[in-house]
Amino acid sequence: MPEEVGMQEMVTLKTIAETLNTSNDLSLMLDTTVGKLLELTGLTAGWLFLIDERGEYTCVSDYNLPPALMRHGKEPMRVGTCWCVNRFRDGRLQYAVNIINCKRLEDAVEFQWGDTADITHHATVPLRSGERMLGLLNVAAPGKEHFSDNELALLQAVAYQIGSAMERMRLYRAEQRRADLYAHLGEFGSSLSLRVNECTEAEALPGTVAGLLGKHFDWPFAALVQQMQGSFHLQAVYVEGKVWLDSGAPFSTEGIHLLKRVVEHHRAVTLSADELIEMFGQCVADTKCSELSSGIGVPIPYHTPNEPGVLVIATGMCSPNLLRADSEVLEALTEHIVAARESLKLADHRRELARLEERNRLARDLHDSVNQILFSLSLTARGAESMFLGTEPLHPAADVMKDIRALSQEALKEMRALIMQLRPAGLEGGLLSALQEYGTKQGLQVIADRKGLRSIPRSVEEGLWRIGQEALNNIRKHAGVNSANLLLEFNEHEAMLTISDRGKGGAKRRKPASESSLGLSIMRERAQSLGGKLDIWSSSRKGTTIIAVIPLPFESE
Structure with a gap:
């Protein structure tokens, strides 16, 4: 008789091992294994809980559950707690337990959930792989209240087999997941490169x-x-x-x-x-x-x-x-x-370099063509005016030539200012020095001061240069004074350029369609394009103050 029992156990373990190697689908594998185990051991019902590190359990497989545990979509197997799960959570369930009366079935009897198929007790076997605790295997049969040592040993051996197969499947799923993710990563990288080229x-x-x-x-x-x-x-x-x-x-x-x-x-x-x-x-x-x-x-x-x-x-x-x-x-x-x-x-930097090159080309073209024509027109008007001055009485065209000369000189000055804006020279010596030099060429006395010292990106420096140019132009044209004050301040996160004068003010009262109002709008747009802001204060008694605040990137030590 012991030999027959031993042979039956060997057949059971062999059959279970073969069953565990027939599928890589965890749910299908567990369902098949639990059914085969019950068939070979003469038991009638079984279920398997997986329990994670947080102690939360999931019934991942069941076979021939009593009707009382099948109610409401197997709700008794999904909610609540029981003694075997609690012992697992507490670390008290290390080996197959001989008899545990089932609290879920006791609740089914107490609350009249339905037929329990005369099952009151079950054996509980922990599932493990090495030191990792994975869950519980419960098996039962009608009227069975005791499992022999041989039965528990067999269940324990089967549980080890199931645990090892689950670990193998877990590793397989992880590697399959990793391979799939890296394949998608390659597709993502290719798509991102294409989109960046279009962005x-x-x-x-x-x-x-x-x-x-x-x-x-x-x-x-x-x-x-x-x-x-x-x-x-x-x-x-x-x-x-x-x-x-x-x-x-x-x-x-x-x-x-x-x-x-x-x-x-x-x-x-x-x-x-x-x-x-x-x-x-x-x-x-x-x-x-x-x-x-x-x-x-x-x-x-x-x-x-x-x-x-x-x-x-x-x-x-x-x-x-x-x-x-x-x-x-x-x-x-x-x-x-x-x-x-x-x-x-880098693409934005290349575009900026292209814009600078185009501005330089346009500045050269204007200097070589329109600027020279205006200069010639000024000389011609001056020559014609001198010819008329020697006549008696004074020729009527003399005043016209004088106006033409004045207009051509003003246009020449504007053209030179435009060329300077298109091709900012002198920034190598610093922003304040460049603005002082520009203001001097416009006939202004510029007093400059600085608070703080740090490097700033080329785009920020050029943006402040353009804002300062436009502000100095407005002072020359509209303020009625020949002096201006510049203050450049730095802190950890911002650069602030302040341009002020003691002129007649009125910057905020100019009509939107006017040339100067357009200049103010352009200054504000430049500041906003750099993520900053531009504020203007103007009064007839205190003059006009323009403050441009531009955020700066982190500067490593």
């Missing part, structure tokens, strides 16, 4: 990235955040197939703390569903995607240290191994985003 503004990059994330990956939610001047700003969000750009809504205190945690960690950080909702509020809570169980936040290593970016995605997975694969791909993905941003900066 003309760096501000459009976050929306482009968010849309491509939704297109190439299966993450139901993705968000791009950037820290600027100490504050976090939501740039773009992908959710449910749509891309939403910056709404301007501030982050909560806890959301800011979570974002800082991601930035300071320097690597991918796993986030819970509650943390995702804390960071992005209703944007995540209202999604109709599959229930989100976790997310990942990864810093984007932009080259400006005080302006890091953060990429956050949400996923319906909670397996650490699957999340690890996503984290690896996300860290590689941020490098693509950084490269795309740098490509846009």
Whole structure:
């Protein structure tokens, strides 16, 4: 008899091992294995719980459950708790337990949920792979209240087999997930390169990235955040197939703390569903995607240290191994985003160089053609005027020649100022020196002062140069004075240029259609194009003051 029992156990283990190797689909494998185990052992019902690190359980397989446990879509197997799950959570369930009376079945009898098929007890076997505890296997039969040591040993051996197969499948799924993600990463990189080549503004990059994330990956939610001047700003969000750009809504205190945690960690950080909702509020809570169980936040290593970016995605997975694969791909993905941003900066720099070259060409053409013609016209008018001055009585055309000479000289002065604007020379010696020299050529005495010292980008320097030029032109034309004051101030985040005069004011009262009003509008547009602002104060007694404030990028020590 013992030999027959031993042979039966060997047949059972062999059959279970063969069954576990027939599929890579976890649910199908477990259903088949539980059914085969019950068939070989003469038991009638079984179910299997997977329990994660947080102690939350899921019934992933069942076979021939009593009708009382099948009610309302197997609700008794999905909600509530029981003694075997509690012992697993407490770490008290290390080996197969001989008898545990089933609380779920006791509740079924007490609350009259239906027929329990005369099952009152079950054996409970922990599923494990090495030191990792995975879940529980429960088996039962009508009227059976005791399992022998041999039966428990067999169940324990089967549980080890199931645990090893689950670990193998987990590793297989993780590698398959990693391979799929890297394939999508390649597609994402190619698409991003094409879109960057078509993109003309760096501000459009976050929306482009968010849309491509939704297109190439299966993450139901993705968000791009950037820290600027100490504050976090939501740039773009992908959710449910749509891309939403910056709404301007501030982050909560806890959301800011979570974002800082991601930035300071320097690597991918796993986030819970509650943390995702804390960071992005209703944007995540209202999604109709599959229930989100976790997310990942990864810093984007932009080259400006005080302006890091953060990429956050949400996923319906909670397996650490699957999340690890996503984290690896996300860290590689941020490098693509950084490269795309740098490509846009280089393209913008190339366009700026092209604009400067075109301005230089236009300045040369004006100098060689129109400027020379105006100069010749001035000389001709002067010569004609001198001829008429020697006649008696004075020829009527003398006054006309005088007006022509004055107008041609004024036009020549304007043309030279225009050429100077098109081709800014002298910035090598500093912005203030260039503006002082320009003001002197316009007949103004310019008093300049500086507070603070730091390097500024070429685009900011040229923008302030253009604003200063236009302001000095307005002083020469409209202020009625021949002096002006310049003050250039720097702090950690901003450059501020102040141009003031003690003239007759009236800058704000000029008609919108006037030439000077157009100049003020152009100055304001220049400041806004650099992310700054321009303010004007003007009165008849105190003159006019123009202040341009331009934000500056981080300057490393």
